[in-house]
Amino acid sequence: MHEEENDGGTPAKRGSGPVARAAGSDASRTSASRTSASGTSAAGTRASGTRSSGASRIAGRRGIVARVLSGVAILAAGGGLVAGTALAPQPSAARPLDAAEAAVPAGSVQDVCPAPARLLEGTPVGTDPQFSPESATARSTVSAAVVSSAGGSLPGSALSALKGSELRRIAKAPGSATAPAGSSGVLAGVVEGQAVDDVSVLSADALANRQPAAGALMAYTATDGDLQGSAAAACQTPSNDLWLGGANTAVGRSSVLNLTNASTTPATVNLELYGKAGQVKASGSRGLLVGPKSTRSIILAGLAPGEERLSVHVRSTGGPVSAFIQQSVLRGLTSGGVDFIAPGTSAAPSQVMTGIDIQDAGDVKSLTGESGFDDAGPSLQITVPGPSDAVVEVKLFGRAGQQALPGGGVVTAKAGTVTEVPLSGAPAGQYTVSATSDVSIVAAARVSRGLKASQSLDFAWSPATAQLGSQHVVPLPQGGERLLVFGALDGRATISYTPITADGKIRTAATADIAAGTTTTLKAADRIGDSAVVGYLVSASGGAAYGTVLLEREGRNDVSTVAIAPGAEGQEKVPVTLGY
Template identity: 25%
Template sequence: MTERTKLVTGGARALTGVLITAAAAAGALLIGTLNFPTVESEPRATQVDTMQTGARELVCAGAFAELGADPSRPDVALPVGRTNVSVSGDGERKELGSSDTDSTSVGGAAVFTGTMSEPLAAAQIQQLDTATLSGTVAGECVEPVNEQWLLGGASMLGYSTTLSLGNPGSVAATVHISVFDENGKIDDQQTSGVIVAPQSQQIISLNGYAPDSERFAVRVTSTGAPVGASLSVSQIDGINPVGAATVTRQVRAETVSVVPGVANEAVGNHGDGDADSFPVRVQAIAPGEAAGTAEVFALSAEGERISLGGIELQPGTLSELEVVTWPKSANAVVVESEVPVFTAVGGSANNDTAHDFDWFIPAPELSADTELRAAIVPGGKLILTNSGSEPATVTISSDDDSAPRTVEVQAGSAVPTDAKGSVTIESTAPVSAGVRVLSGGAIAGYPVIPSSEPDGELTIYTR
């Protein structure tokens, strides 16, 4: 091919490309200016029930854990004895295994599984009577979460505190424990991560985390799987056991905390003057960055609101109010704070032959016209607390086929009422509920916790 032929051929190809490009541009412009008929379809909304196959789990801590129960391993905490568990609602029980190498460490730690669409509650109680333990302990079985707080422990001379971690999930949970006492947060170097195997329980001694602390609060966070946590606190005077408590966890710091069931009944409880020999103690910690103050009140069954004093709050420091004289007519405590706090109230029982104590924690508020399942342990009494400004009519229905009954709870009152076993509670106004066991030298209690209710409907749009 000659040079002239090559030039002619190349020019023709270039011209053809230019013409094609121009035609495409013109066509696109023409399409953009023309109105073609369109077909539109509105998205269709379909409501899907997400709670049909969802599962709800409640973790029960099982038997009280004692540090040094095995003399050959004094630094290991082991469950002692068995618990009596009460269940309200339909749930399948499964035992949790032990994360320890000790396969005999079986104390009844369990998980109850039900459906998200049906309310479920469970609680446990245990009588302790050994050479090193005495008292009555009770606690609510709780839904596993990724962050929770526990108050009421101590590690000074005579006190022992252990932390129970239950993982009902199918994967391991990595748990970080942060401890705060009367001086603030314990150095992070003294805390560590704990691995809790799937479907198992791990028991940790806290005395080594915060030695010689008069009081401490524990923040538990987990990754991998949520866990249920509780404290076991015992006290010994010389060689004589003088009481024990199981402490249920808390999830949210509040500016208004309602603590049902608090009592301080004892024979010869008065020392000098009118002061109690075993005073009620109110503890509070502000987990945020702000300081503030809190005012503490007691509520009676007659609606009397009694001021108990105030608490100065510093961030991350566990503060305490000692109530010199507990009002004998009171059945609950209300803590009103300038900043959100976690709180706990320590009460006691004493007679000529026995002494016991317990830590009561706030109960979440039950919304009006909402059914709440409650499990009442043997010997327990239901404490209904109305911290609002409107009276509440509470209907209590028992699963034993007895007729429902109503209890009038006036504004600003805390009313004890009889209830047994599995019951359903519904109120015309918001109330908080707790269960208290009080007999002679024994005391125990726990909050009635509403089930977490995620939104049960999901809207899906289809075309």
């Protein structure tokens, strides 16, 4: 690879129970002793007979009064003792306890790859599509890599069709493959360009209670027909909450949402649609059933027709789902490209996209000025799902640092709408885009390729991606120009990238130092020795860094972007709270 130069319970209260009972007992004993003494004096008086009966009654009343007053005084004293004890500051009988953490068993990987791009047949009614045969030159392949443990044991893994039939067995069971003598002790199981004709699934078992390091990528290419161009997407871990931005249902644009349920539990999906003028209310967007091991395709124009910019929020109950939008453009009889729109990060105040390839500013302006080509240039789309408008600061970082944007890069995006910000005007090259807001937003950036209206053009959407960490498996398709694009924002970052070759070897790592506020592009090697390079292991350290695979073809306007998927995590622990 060649690097472009870049510079429990409430605490008990003492005195409220036992002390009060003890005070009452003392009062009773005192009152009893005084009563006994008074009784003895009265008996002596009656025996001597020197007092009249009236005097006796008076004395008796005085004795009663004295006993009552004595009892009141004692009770008052006891009450004061109780009150004083209760009101005085007391040490707490409880102490805070940290929530215990329980280890979560590592789960297996089950990444879903999209089906090949298919052309809609005729003019469908409603939202259920009918597809026509693919073009004569269309080719769809899946490339995958599964990395072993440090001891060289590969997890049980395979690439399979959605219904379960195996397309390629990678490793039978842990320990079935070991690293060759003299190697670093780590190897990879590889799938190199497996042809597919439908949805496929990469599965890999947990190994030593750790999530396996694995990744797959589906790539589509065609040089003829209405869907000529290229499209690629990282195979996706299913989720119950997904955001997709960049759809278009205007005339000449086709958007098909493909929902796949690879689990054995039925999924019920609800869609939230956001357009240029606000949220779109569609009667057929809720309660969509996706059965186990099945895919449901939905034509978005049947739900939100005529939307030049459309974002889709997919939420499921029951089984998790994967979601891709097959997006294509046809301008008259000329193809405008094809893409698989993949989900980006969830709504947040900050979103970052990289791998934004911008062409010459003057030529882009001339092209987008022609009728029907306003969506043929690079741009950023911002969706505001909340009830408040967003003030968004957009920054563009290239090889030489930050580049100015028209209007200073600060825009107001209306609540519930999709706002577009042009990115043209910067010098040609690869860029990283950041969008920072005062409220949560969703963002995606469009990459365009081709500068002449008479030619077949292509485009791709780069979704917002998460910050890079360690051990990201980045598979690559064979053929064409394969670029790794990395952007650093606020601090200098170091990227380590290690080639994976078709023979299963993990080659020597290389590093790239990225200055803060810049973007670096690295060209993947085609071969190392006699073996093809089929992917990389990528890690980042230092400042926050982001990465995307940019795919192009020499002599053609084909372009695709694939955000680098999250890396394998160690054993996860979660806090456990006992109670109800």
